[in-house]
Amino acid sequence: QVQLQQWGAGLLKPSETLSLTCAVYGGSFSAYYWTWIRQPPGEGLEWIGEILHSGSTNYNPSLQSRVSVSVDPSKNQFSLRLASVTAADTAFYYCARRPNYYDSSGYPIGFDIWGQGTMVTVSS
Amino acid sequence: DIQMTQSPSSLSASVGDRVTITCRASQGISNYLAWYQQKPGKVPKLLIYAASTLQSGVSSRFSGSGSGTDFTLTISRLQPEDVATYYCQKCDSAPPYTFGQGTKVDIK
Numbered sequence: 456q457v458q459l460q461q462w463g464a465g466l467l468k469p470s471e472t473l474s475l476t477c478a479v480y481g482g483s484f485s486a487y488y489w490t491w492i493r494q495p496p497g498e499g500l501e502w503i504g505e506i507l508h509s510g511s512t513n514y515n516p517s518l519q520s521r522v523s524v525s526v527d528p529s530k531n532q533f534s535l536r537l538a539s540v541t542a543a544d545t546a547f548y549y550c551a552r553r554p555n556y557y558d559s560s561g562y563p564i565g566f567d568i569w570g571q572g573t574m575v576t577v578s579s
Numbered sequence: 580d581i582q583m584t585q586s587p588s589s590l591s592a593s594v595g596d597r598v599t600i601t602c603r604a605s606q607g608i609s610n611y612l613a614w615y616q617q618k619p620g621k622v623p624k625l626l627i628y629a630a631s632t633l634q635s636g637v638s639s640r641f642s643g644s645g646s647g648t649d650f651t652l653t654i655s656r657l658q659p660e661d662v663a664t665y666y667c668q669k670c671d672s673a674p675p676y677t678f679g680q681g682t683k684v685d686i687k
Contacts, residue, residue: 499666500623501678514674515675516675549622553676558629560629562610562629562632563611563670563672564628564629566625570622
């Protein structure tokens with residue numbers, strides 16, 4: 456049973472850097488994109504970015520100037536850093552995995568396993 | 580970037596009703612579309628990918644259809660445990676992987 460367990464600081468001041476880490480327990484680490492998604496309270500989901508075990512990344516253009524996702528394959532962990540946070544960055548942050556392969560019919564699968572979520576509040 | 584628009588934003592239906600949610604992409608995305616269910620206070624759960632493929636373990640009351648720009652999620656017989664917000668998401672290989680704004684489903 457694959458599990459994602461995430462942790463990080465839950466309360467930040469404006470201009471600080473958000474830092475979260477997600478550990479992967481069980482399953483392959485190399486066969487997936489490891490992803491961060493966020494959700495402001497009462498609002499919808501926003502894809503932040505993703506990384507492969509090789510270190511190859513993709514980011515949401517709306518956040519690209521402030522976001523960095525890194526990976527430590529030796530620990531089966533990946534991390535999110537978001538710089539210069541403001542109140543608009545207050546949200547639940549989720550880690551998730553996206554298979555780097557297609558199903559038997561040749562289609563991408565989506566985000567199939569999610570972490571438990573971390574609420575991050577930005578307030579002075 | 581491709582935008583995903585869901586309708587309605589919320590709906591209320593009776594137990595046993597057939598419920599339909601639509602999702603429209605601003606550009607064609609073939610059938611590279613996923614649907615997620617997020618129950619109140621819970622983590623999103625993948626229901627369907629490739630527009631119509633049911634994720635393992637998901638109830639057969641859920642079905643998806645569509646291709647190109649227009650997609651549909653159908654709950655055949657609404658149950659109390661289906662109360663949730665449902666999101667569509669483009670899942671081709673071209674980021675950003677945008678979500679729709681969500682459709683909140685509750686029981687009348």
